[in-house]
Amino acid sequence: MDPNSIGEVNRVPHGSSDDPDVLDLSANINPRIPDGTRSVYEAAFEDARSYPNDDYPAFRATAAEYVDCGPESVVPTPGGLAAIRLAIGVTVTPGDRVLVPYPSFGEYVREVELAGGEAVLLPHDRLLEQDPTNYTMAIVCTPNNPTGECYPGEELRAFADRCVNAETTLLVDEAFLGFTDRPSLAGSEGVVVARSLTKLFGLPGLRAGFAVAEGELLDRLAVARPAWSVGGPAAAVGAHAMRDSAFVIETRRRIDRERAYLREGLKTRGIEVGESEAPFVLCDVGEPPERLLAACRERDVVLRDATTFRGLDRHVRIAVRTREATERLFSALDEVYR
Numbered sequence: 066m067d068p069n070s071i072g073e074v075n076r077v078p079h080g081s082s083d084d085p086d087v088l089d090l091s092a093n094i095n096p097r098i099p100d101g102t103r104s105v106y107e108a109a110f111e112d113a114r115s116y117p118n119d120d121y122p123a124f125r126a127t128a129a130e131y132v133d134c135g136p137e138s139v140v141p142t143p144g145g146l147a148a149i150r151l152a153i154g155v156t157v158t159p160g161d162r163v164l165v166p167y168p169s170f171g172e173y174v175r176e177v178e179l180a181g182g183e184a185v186l187l188p189h190d191r192l193l194e195q196d197p198t199n200y201t202m203a204i205v206c207t208p209n210n211p212t213g214e215c216y217p218g219e220e221l222r223a224f225a226d227r228c229v230n231a232e233t234t235l236l237v238d239e240a241f242l243g244f245t246d247r248p249s250l251a252g253s254e255g256v257v258v259a260r261s262l263t264k265l266f267g268l269p270g271l272r273a274g275f276a277v278a279e280g281e282l283l284d285r286l287a288v289a290r291p292a293w294s295v296g297g298p299a300a301a302v303g304a305h306a307m308r309d310s311a312f313v314i315e316t317r318r319r320i321d322r323e324r325a326y327l328r329e330g331l332k333t334r335g336i337e338v339g340e341s342e343a344p345f346v347l348c349d350v351g352e353p354p355e356r357l358l359a360a361c362r363e364r365d366v367v368l369r370d371a372t373t374f375r376g377l378d379r380h381v382r383i384a385v386r387t388r389e390a391t392e393r394l395f396s397a398l399d400e401v402y403r
Contacts, residue, residue, distance in 0.1 A: 153177060
């Protein structure tokens with residue numbers, strides 16, 4: 066992080082409401098958690114009474130199996146964003162240029178600028194066409210947040226190869242990839258993969274995730290990672306969740322089904338909805354969404370104002386939850402648009 070850049074950088078808005086009385090569709094969190102999670106968390110209480118094993122052998126072994134890489138390539142972090150910060154922090158120096166997609170997760174620009182780098186913004190669906198030469202890093206998000214679109218696997222791997230040839234580090238944010246059956250780029254040369262465990266497993270407050278890299282990139286991440294970067298209970302719960310392959314499969318099927326139901330209901334109500342492979346959809350509501358957001362909030366339904374994403378001015382993002390949640394949203398929309 067560049068101390069001289071901090072004063073020029075602002076915080077980034079995000080979804081999520083802490084009001085227990087509302088239906089929060091602004092944050093993309095699985096409404097279910099793996100069976101036995103509470104028991105594992107409670108059993109790990111004693112682990113919080115001492116420092117965790119800084120090698121995290123069980124967590125790293127499970128994470129490696131989860132994304133199909135070697136355990137030695139896994140770098141534990143307190144969430145996916147921490148993995149992103151770590152990757153940028155060991156790569157970007159003041160004046161470096163970084164390819165960043167838009168509209169996409171706002172923290173990319175923030176972290177690049179905190180490091181003193183220059184974020185060169187490109188439309189997310191055109192970024193893989195760019196020549197990565199003369200850029201220190203390129204960042205991609207798949208599925209992209211907030212659009213929900215995945216990059217075609219062959220095109221992404223071809224871009225990764227071009228980044229290697231250009232000596233450009235590729236950071237791949239796979240925070241939502243677990244909701245799909247697409248393979249991870251973990252273990253690829255010249256690539257840092259950032260993974261979050263909190264969204265798929267419904268535990269955003271746990272703060273558990275990891276980065277994956279190889280060679281010199283891995284060495285830099287491993288050295289720069291703070292000691293005891295994941296608490297003992299978080300590591301135990303994270304390993305437990307990643308082992309539950311049946312939960313992951315069930316979640317993918319349920320999200321696919323409920324996303325299709327949500328998209329169809331929105332379209333029948335005249336709302337333009339984009340394609341998505343993520344646990345959310347991006348909607349063009351035809352006008353600045355302030356009125357819709359306020360009207361839904363009056364009915365205790367919270368949507369994500371997507372105009373905070375660069376390049377969007379009349380959009381909302383809606384999380385895919387349960388059938389009951391979707392029906393409640395439809396009732397609110399029917400009142401708003403009647």
